[in-house]
Amino acid sequence: METSAIEPWRTLARRELARSDPWVRLWAEDVRLPDGRVVRDFSTIEMPDHAVIVALTPNGEVVISRNYKHGPRRVCINLPAGYLEPGEEPLVAAQRELLEETGYAADEWLPLGDFFEDGNRGCGRAFLYLARGARQVAEPDSDDLEELTVELMPLAELLQATRRGEVAVLAIVAALGLASAALRGDWDQPATASSVT
């Protein structure tokens, strides 16, 4: 099918309903759909971009932490992650956050794409990375609000922990899924003939 035939919505006007700098801005947008209908007060949300890292040691273990997160309001397994500073490149933010939160650095960084948290509202965008050859080079030095304890866990075991409900945040699952694909060799694979028909 012709992707170009799908038209975007047009934002006619938007009003800021609330802001909580620098974390959240809530907007009400008047949008015109391709069929001409106008929808009033469609909610959109701006939040800072963040980076999430699957850092893999030479032994095939992933650098994780277990800590309380206030979004899901419970203790869960998390990956090194953090907000991009203003103007900061996503990869630079990922490398900085890995080092600050865990004390690890890595030899080889593979971008796994960037994705919005919510299809309708937007919210934050997550830049996902696989970092291979991860090794501890320093002590963690994070000013995050959460108490972090760094652990190592094999990737296959992380999937089982996800199945048991120990992972609570979407970006963690997405990063683990794409990292698994990359490690199986399914990510760098060139497009096959069937994928361009």
Place this chain on the structure above:
Amino acid sequence: METSAIEPWRTLARRELARSDPWVRLWAEDVRLPDGRVVRDFSTIEMPDHAVIVALTPNGEVVISRNYKHGPRRVCINLPAGYLEPGEEPLVAAQRELLEETGYAADEWLPLGDFFEDGNRGCGRAFLYLARGARQVAEPDSDDLEELTVELMPLAELLQATRRGEVAVLAIVAALGLASAALRGDWDQPATASSVT
């Protein structure tokens, strides 16, 4: 490590900064951290839960659509998905949305977990499903704002499309990753000895 040793935050008070019923409520919370510090005006967001479905045909193809999403503000590949109605069971919502959006029903439904969109703010929660034996039983009958065109795409090709940037929303990536794991037999696998040490 002792997960029980990790204490949650306590919400001391919260103020509603804005609401856009029934889609978004933005809150400012005063929270007490385990170390005794009090953080004022921590932003949290409430949004309705939604279901996302990887519906697989007997031929191994996934039911997708290409449509404009206003969160990422572009045309992208999406999976059947939709909000839970008040009081509706997530599985019932998933089955209803699959039928409404695509006209498909499925024989076998496997829950892949539920995950929050944002670790700090919360936002919506996504209930992910793998539906096997999917077949078209009706015409699509959706009242969504987006124009939907249903297509079929092999799961492996969807991963390549993700690599090319054609998927824009985190829940789609997460659902595809967990569905792939389930189809490889990595999801139902019992916990190994190493995972309980």
